[in-house]
Every structure is written in structure tokens, then in C-alpha cells.
Amino acid sequence: MTELTHEDHYEEDPSTGEMELEDRASLRRVAGLSTELADVTEVEYRQLRLERVVLVGVWAEGTAEQNDASLAELARLAETAGSEVLEGLVQRRVQPDPATYIGSGKVRELRDVVIATGADTVICDGELSPGQLRQLEEKVKVKVIDRTALILDIFAQHASSKEGKAQVELAQLQYLIPRLRGWGASLSRQGGGRAGGANGGVGLRGPGETKLETDRRRINKRVSKLRREIAAMDTIRETKRGRRVANEVPSVAIVGYTNAGKSSLLNALTGAGVLVEDALFATLDPTTRRAQTADGRTFTLTDTVGFVRHLPHQLVDAFRSTLEEAADADLLVHVVDGADPAPEEQVNAVREVLAEITRSRKDPLPPELLVINKADAADQVTLARLRHQLAGSVLVSARTGAGIPELAEVLADRLPRPEMVVEALVPYTRGELVARAHKDGEVLEEEHVEDGTRLLVRVHPDLAAALRRFETNSTPR
Numbered sequence: 001m002t003e004l005t006h007e008d009h010y011e012e013d014p015s016t017g018e019m020e021l022e023d024r025a026s027l028r029r030v031a032g033l034s035t036e037l038a039d040v041t042e043v044e045y046r047q048l049r050l051e052r053v054v055l056v057g058v059w060a061e062g063t064a065e066q067n068d069a070s071l072a073e074l075a076r077l078a079e080t081a082g083s084e085v086l087e088g089l090v091q092r093r094v095q096p097d098p099a100t101y102i103g104s105g106k107v108r109e110l111r112d113v114v115i116a117t118g119a120d121t122v123i124c125d126g127e128l129s130p131g132q133l134r135q136l137e138e139k140v141k142v143k144v145i146d147r148t149a150l151i152l153d154i155f156a157q158h159a160s161s162k163e164g165k166a167q168v169e170l171a172q173l174q175y176l177i178p179r180l181r182g183w184g185a186s187l188s189r190q191g192g193g194r195a196g197g198a199n200g201g202v203g204l205r206g207p208g209e210t211k212l213e214t215d216r217r218r219i220n221k222r223v224s225k226l227r228r229e230i231a232a233m234d235t236i237r238e239t240k241r242g243r244r245v246a247n248e249v250p251s252v253a254i255v256g257y258t259n260a261g262k263s264s265l266l267n268a269l270t271g272a273g274v275l276v277e278d279a280l281f282a283t284l285d286p287t288t289r290r291a292q293t294a295d296g297r298t299f300t301l302t303d304t305v306g307f308v309r310h311l312p313h314q315l316v317d318a319f320r321s322t323l324e325e326a327a328d329a330d331l332l333v334h335v336v337d338g339a340d341p342a343p344e345e346q347v348n349a350v351r352e353v354l355a356e357i358t359r360s361r362k363d364p365l366p367p368e369l370l371v372i373n374k375a376d377a378a379d380q381v382t383l384a385r386l387r388h389q390l391a392g393s394v395l396v397s398a399r400t401g402a403g404i405p406e407l408a409e410v411l412a413d414r415l416p417r418p419e420m421v422v423e424a425l426v427p428y429t430r431g432e433l434v435a436r437a438h439k440d441g442e443v444l445e446e447e448h449v450e451d452g453t454r455l456l457v458r459v460h461p462d463l464a465a466a467l468r469r470f471e472t473n474s475t476p477r
Ligand SMILES: Nc1nc2c(ncn2[C@@H]2O[C@H](COP(=O)(O)OP(=O)(O)OP(=O)(O)O)[C@@H](O)[C@H]2O)c(=O)[nH]1
Pocket: 256, 257, 258, 259, 260, 261, 262, 263, 264, 265, 275, 276, 277, 278, 279, 280, 281, 282, 283, 284, 305, 306, 307, 373, 374, 375, 376, 377, 396, 397, 398, 399, 400
């Protein structure tokens, strides 16, 4: 029977510890309080402290169910960002309107809904061009944002480590830069004597042309600085990782769609108290825990940022180093929410993001172990279909613990094993070597004899070297 036991916290910086659930919820509430804006970058993002929102989608492809699911997910994202969803509208169109995303008739209807519900923000289910955002905003006369900005906003609210914050800010600035240009164009038209003057409505009361130039320069400077900082933090991570590799501790990365139950699974496997929340993107900072198999082999388990359909590419870029850490693991545990209406789409979305990360790398992705979670809540038909489609997957419930021992066994089995088998007689004065053999190797036989401990052990070369002088027999296998 294989059992994973929770050891100590591993390479945790206490200052980057995860925020308590309560703190985070309260953070969401107070987010609406806005102070004097110190920086143009804050203009865009403070205003995203959304309150009452109307959602709008364009149904250009896919089935009705898929489109409903997409809008339902947008609603969950909006709620995660702290807003109240009042209404959702979808327009069936061959493609989004190049000027206003939805067609002009629908824009009028949207305006009516906004007035009737008292909404202060419209969220579009896609990535809009700067021009679309501006024109739609002019017509509905409330703040309009897109899915990308919404996701960036959630990440900004959740990031707690220094690195996470820097990554999110970089992504936000990259999103902002082209939109700044959009404002610039609109402002110069206004400068050219068009009616309306400076009153372009919410979001258009941007800085003047000169200020815009300074802002752009300032933003570019900030982008370079963030890039440098992130690169430096990346080096630290590399060093840590290097240490782990040198110790030859196998690593497992838990990846999956947001809210699939990755953190719950980490907790179920190790007993760690990682934040679990019924919210999207509860986890932004990867957490690593040390765990052990029943036969005493140590490995690390890392919880990662969740993925989502259309994850903004700015975020993929900014989180690349974090995500690459997952790509460097010995094994990927891909968690799928079996209770979701369309788990296969989640699987595809996750694989797309993984593919995007690996495109620029020469190493292929580590082997993947699919884990279907929430077995307790999923319906039997879906589960039967999934098990059939996702061959080799393991079915668990992180909540009830069902299937966890079996998963632990599969994990232990799939972890890379030390490659040397050594037989040694270790004197009792060198007890630390026996301890190391248990911790880093796989003890096949152990016997206490008069002169010491006789070991038959599977170990990595460095430990094999340490055992060499006590060796009685050795074979590489
Ligand atoms: N019914 C049921 N709910 C579960 C199970 N595992 C997790 N959940 C719930 O699913 C929600 C999300 O769980 P998390 O562990 O935070 O999911 P995550 O994948 O880490 O999510 P993010 O970090 O936000 O991407 C929480 O409300 C959990 O209680 C399960 O096996 N069964």
C-alpha cells in the first residue's frame, strides 16, 4: 500500500505565503475604494473595480451549449473579480462587428439594458480591439472592458508574491500599451476641433497628448524594469530548481483548468493547508510541498496557476517562467473537473496553453497523468464517457478522499527511480548514510548485523559514491 505523507513545508518564503481566505474576500470588497490616481496605468485598472455589470457575447461558432457555458464562465470570472452580474446578452453573428463588437441594433438594446438595470460596466466575452472598446463605450456610455482585462484584473487582485505581482503588472502594461495608442488617436481627433471636446465619457478622459507621450515613455521604462526583475527572480528559481535536480528529488507538477481542484488534490495527497476556494484563480503562486511515497522515496509536488479558455497571451508570457517550471517536472498531474458540463474542453484548453509554453522550448513536455476529480459530484454518464476517452486516467475525489490511495500508488509507480543498485555494509557510526538511503533512495533490503547495517538500495550516483567505501557489490541497472 502506498501512502503519501506530508513532510515539512518546502522552500517556502513566509512573506509570500498565501493570503487567508477571509483577507482575500475582504480585499475584494474594499477594492472599489479609489484614491487619487497616481499613474496612468492605474487609470485602467482602478476603474475595473467593477460593481454592477452586464455581460455581452457574440456567438460566432460552436453550439448553443458551448456559448452558454462561455457566458456562464464569464459570469463566474466577473463574480470572482468582485462584481454583481445583472444580465447577460448574446448576439448570433457570423463574426464580431469590427466597429462595436456587437451590431448597431444590439448596441441600442444593450444601452437600454444598461439604463434599465443601472449597470455601470459592460464586459464583453472576447478580446476587443482598442477601437471596438472605445466605440462601444461611446455608445453605451458606461465603462466597457473585455474578457482579457477581466482576467488580468483577477490576477492582479490575487497575486501576493513579489514575483506574481511583477508578472501581473507586466501583463497589464502589455495589454495597456496598444490601448494607450487608441486613446491617443481619439484625443488627437478631439484636438482637431470635433464636437464633444474633452468629454469623451468614461475611460476617454485620458491624459493630453503630451502627457500621453510621457506616460508611454514611463510605461516602457517600467516594462523594461519589470522584465529585468522577473529575469532576476527567474535566476533564483533556477538555482533552487538546480538544487532539487542535483539532489535528484523527482518533481510532480499539478496542472489543470481553474477550479478543477488542484489545490484540493495537493492537500489530499500531502495534508498541506493550501488555500482552496470556490473561485477562479484562487492559486497564483506556485506552492511546492515535499511528499513521500510509502516506500520512503521523497518527491516534490507543485500546485500551479489554473488555466482558462483564452488565457490572455500577455499572461502566458508573463507567467512563462512559472509555467515552465511545470514543464520541467518529471511528471504532470493534469486535474480535470469531472463535474464540469464540458470537461473535454477544459482538457483541450489546458493542453493548448501547455503547447504554447513548450513551443519555444526544445524539451518535450513531461509525461502526463490525467486525474479526473470531483467523482463525488460528477454524473455517472459523464464519468463513463471521460474514462473511456481519457484512457489511463485515475478517478478521485479530493473532497471525500476516494481514489486518493490509488492515485498515490500510480504516482509512486510513475516517478523516476534511482538508477544504481548498491549493496553496502554501513557501520553504525555512519547512521546518516542509512538515513539518506531511506530519504533519497529506495531501500530494497535492510538487515542489522554485527558490523553495521547491510543495505541493498537503489540510489542516485551521488549517494552511490558516498556509499562506495562500504560497498560489497554494485551493479548499474
Ligand atoms: N464536490 C467536490 N468538490 C471539490 C472536489 N475537489 C475540489 N472541490 C471544490 O472545487 C473548488 C475548487 O477547488 P480548488 O482546489 O481551489 O481548485 P484549484 O484547481 O486549485 O483552483 P484555482 O487555484 O482557482 O485554479 C473548491 O470549492 C473545492 O472545495 C471534489 O473532489 N469534489
